[in-house]
Amino acid sequence: MLQRVREASVSVEGRTIARCGRGLVVLLGIATGDDAERARRLATKIAELRIFDDEVGRFDRSLLDVGGEALVVSQFTLLADVSRGRRPSFAAAAPAEVAEPLYEEFCAALAEHGVRVARGAFGARMQVLLVNDGPVTIVLDL
Numbered sequence: 001m002l003q004r005v006r007e008a009s010v011s012v013e014g015r016t017i018a019r020c021g022r023g024l025v026v027l028l029g030i031a032t033g034d035d036a037e038r039a040r041r042l043a044t045k046i047a048e049l050r051i052f053d054d055e056v057g058r059f060d061r062s063l064l065d066v067g068g069e070a071l072v073v074s075q076f077t078l079l080a081d082v083s084r085g086r087r088p089s090f091a092a093a094a095p096a097e098v099a100e101p102l103y104e105e106f107c108a109a110l111a112e113h114g115v116r117v118a119r120g121a122f123g124a125r126m127q128v129l130l131v132n133d134g135p136v137t138i139v140l141d142l
Contacts, residue, residue: 001027001078002138004051008071008130010120018118023068025130028106029078030099031092039102042142043109046070051136063115070110073120073128074103096123 002024009019026046030039052061052068063070076099080088094102100122111117120126 001029001075002046002049002051002136002140003027003130004133004136005071006131006133008128010071010073010118011127011129012121012124017121018071020069020071020116020118022066022133023063023115024070025128026070026072026110027075027078028072028103029075030094030102031079032094032098034094034098034102036102036105038142039106040109042140043106043113045140045142047110047113047115049138051138064113069116069118071118071120071128071130072103072107072110073126074099074122 005020005023005025007019007021008025009016011017024046047064048062050062051059052063052066054060076090076093079090079093081092082088093099103122107117107119
């Protein structure tokens with residue numbers, strides 16, 4: 001999930017550990033079966049996705065075009081299945097020992113495109129503060 005932001009930060013136990021300016025907050029859910037190639041493909045898509053305004057207000061600029069930053073937060077809860085009962089199932093989420101290297105792979109791939117990447121703390125309970133610009137929120141599933 002992408003949120004176009006003016007600024008954002010992530011804190012753990014009351015201490016800010018990362019922040020970004022104009023750009024994107026990327027809430028990254030990693031599913032069982034995801035792999036490094038998919039992580040890299042997603043990073044390319046996000047870097048090049050034209051969701052920033054041009055001079056006439058049309059979505060025609062990418063994160064790269066505007067020199068934007070990214071704050072990437074791992075979020076397994078995006079894989080919640082709420083189709084049965086009242087408690088979500090997270091069975092579709094990749095286990096931490098698989099998900100964490102893919103999270104790192106995704107962040108590295110995004111940085112290779114020239115994007116400044118700030119990171120949340122994998123597996124930690126985090127507080128994310130952001131100023132959504134637009135608001136623009138997009139769900140990607142490649």
